[in-house]
């Protein structure tokens with residue numbers, strides 16, 4: 001996979017104003033295992049662990065300094081025991097335990113990830129993407145945010161969206 005190992009996606013954090021809509025779409029529950037693929041400085045995963053009693057929260061981040069920042073943030077916010085930080089390439093990590101996924105990447109990266117998502121994720125797994133759709137998949141819901149330049153959230157469900 002040509003994109004694997006190459007951080008083609010810049011670090012641009014999800015704005016805090018967008019997070020309520022992200023979490024509303026993800027609808028995290030106690031038995032969920034939540035992954036942020038390319039978690040940046042960990043603001044989404046740490047907030048998820050703080051707000052929701054999910055079983056497990058996983059950050060996958062290629063850039064060392066951002067993975068370390070996520071560890072620091074999780075510790076500071078008292079959720080380090082519930083946030084696993086994987087410093088690595090999400091193309092190379094098995095995603096099969098995930099039941100809810102967040103991705104703020106690029107359309108080209110989503111396209112490249114599609115076969116892996118289809119192969120490894122179980123039916124019913126939710127994927128929320130910000131501003132960049134998964135080409136060829138049908139979102140079950142699309143939400144427009146207000147007052148922020150990060151505009152569109154897409155919700156995909158494995159088994160429904162990936163036909």
Ligand SMILES: C[S@@+](CC[C@H](N)C(=O)[O-])C[C@H]1O[C@@H](n2cnc3c(N)ncnc32)[C@H](O)[C@@H]1O
Pocket residue numbers: 003004005006007008009010011012013014036037038039040041042043044060061062063066088089090091103104105
């Ligand atoms: C647009 S930022 C989003 C950060 C975070 N998810 C958020 O919403 O605040 C994308 C992140 O993906 C990371 N990334 C890009 N390619 C990656 C890969 N192949 N494996 C792991 N992380 C990657 C980048 O380093 C960057 O931090």
